[in-house]
Amino acid sequence: MKIAIIGTGNLGLSIAKGLIVNNAYTTLYLTKRNIESIEDWAAYDNVQITSNNKEAVKNCDILIFAVQPRHFEGILKSISDVLTEKHVLISTITGFHISHIESIIGKQHFIIRSMPNTAISVGKSITCVCGNSQGKKRIDIALSIFNRLGVSVEIPEEQMQAATVICASGIAFWMRLIRATTQGAIQLGFEAEIAQEMAMQTCLGAATLLVESGNHPEEEIDRVTTPGGCTIEGLNEMEHSGLSSSLIKGIVSSFNKINQISKSEL
Ligand SMILES: NC(=O)C1=CN([C@@H]2O[C@H](COP(=O)(O)OP(=O)(O)OC[C@H]3O[C@@H](n4cnc5c(N)ncnc54)[C@H](OP(=O)(O)O)[C@@H]3O)[C@@H](O)[C@H]2O)C=CC1
Numbered sequence: 001m002k003i004a005i006i007g008t009g010n011l012g013l014s015i016a017k018g019l020i021v022n023n024a025y026t027t028l029y030l031t032k033r034n035i036e037s038i039e040d041w042a043a044y045d046n047v048q049i050t051s052n053n054k055e056a057v058k059n060c061d062i063l064i065f066a067v068q069p070r071h072f073e074g075i076l077k078s079i080s081d082v083l084t085e086k087h088v089l090i091s092t093i094t095g096f097h098i099s100h101i102e103s104i105i106g107k108q109h110f111i112i113r114s115m116p117n118t119a120i121s122v123g124k125s126i127t128c129v130c131g132n133s134q135g136k137k138r139i140d141i142a143l144s145i146f147n148r149l150g151v152s153v154e155i156p157e158e159q160m161q162a163a164t165v166i167c168a169s170g171i172a173f174w175m176r177l178i179r180a181t182t183q184g185a186i187q188l189g190f191e192a193e194i195a196q197e198m199a200m201q202t203c204l205g206a207a208t209l210l211v212e213s214g215n216h217p218e219e220e221i222d223r224v225t226t227p228g229g230c231t232i233e234g235l236n237e238m239e240h241s242g243l244s245s246s247l248i249k250g251i252v253s254s255f256n257k258i259n260q261i262s263k264s265e266l
C-alpha cells in the first residue's frame with residue numbers, strides 16, 4: 001500500500017509510527033510544511049519526507065489527512081487537480097463533515113472519515129470510520145489499515161463527534177485518571193516510578209478483564225468489593241465526591257465543544 005500522511009503532527013506521526021512498526025505500507029510519504037522535525041523518519045525503508053503535498057498525492061493511493069481543521073479546506077483545494085480515481089481519501093479531521101469535503105473536491109471520490117487516537121502509534125487505537133457513498137465501497141481498505149493498528153469499527157457519520165470525545169479525547173481522560181491514581185499511590189508512600197507502574201498496570205488489567213471476559217464492569221467490581229471492606233469504602237467516597245458525575249459532565253462538555261467547532265467548519 002502506498003500511503004501518504006498529509007500533516008505529520010501529533011496524530012499524523014502517531015499513525016506513521018504505527019504503520020512503520022507494523023510494516024503496514026510499501027511506500028510511505030510524510031508531509032508537513034516545516035519538515036525538520038520529521039527528517040529522521042526518512043531513515044526507515046521506503047519513507048519519503050516532503051513539504052510538497054502534490055508530490056505525495058501523485059505517488060500514493062491512500063491519503064490520510066491529519067492537519068488542523070482550519071488548514072484542511074485549503075489543502076484539499078490545492079491538491080484537487082492531482083486527485084484521480086485511484087485515490088482513497090481518509091480524513092481524521094475533527095468536525096469536518098463528508099458533505100463539506102465533497103463540496104470542495106466532488107462526490108465522485110472515495111472519501112472516508114475516520115477517528116483514530118494517539119494509541120495508534122503502539123497498535124492500540126480504537127478507530128471509528130464512515131464513508132460517503134463512494135467511500136463505502138473502499139471502507140474495507142480503511143478497516144484493514146486500522147485493524148493492523150488496533151481495532152476499528154464502522155459507525156454512522158452522525159456519531160462521529162461523539163466517537164471523537166470517547167475515543168480520541170478519551171486518551172487524555174484516561175491519562176488523567178492514571179495520573180491521579182499515581183498521585184494517590186505517592187501519598188500512600190510509593191516512589192513516583194513504581195506508583196505510576198502500579199497505576200498503569202492496574203488500568204491495563206481492568207480493561208483487559210473486560211475485553212477478554214465480555215463482562216459488565218459492575219460484575220467485576222462485585223468480585224473486588226469485599227462486604228464491609230476497603231474497596232467499597234473507597235468507591236463510595238469517590239462517588240460522594242462525584243467521580244462518575246464529573247466524568248459524564250466532562251464528556252458532555254467536550255461533546256458540546258466539538259459540535260460548536262463543527263458548526264464553524266460547515
Ligand atoms: N491529536 C489527537 O489526538 C487527535 C487529533 N485529531 C485530529 O487530527 C488533526 C491533527 O491534529 P494534531 O495532530 O493534534 O495537530 P498538529 O498541529 O500536531 O498536526 C498538524 C500538522 O499539520 C501540518 N500542516 C499544516 N499545514 C500543512 C500543509 N499545508 N501541508 C502539510 N502539512 C501541514 C503541521 O505542520 P507544519 O506547520 O510544519 O506544516 C502539523 O504538524 C486535527 O484535525 C485533529 O482534530 C483526531 C483525533 C485525535
Ligand SMILES: O=C(O)[C@@H]1CCC=N1
Pocket residue numbers: 094164168169
Ligand atoms: O482536542 C481536540 O480537539 C482533538 C480532537 C480529539 C483529540 N484532539
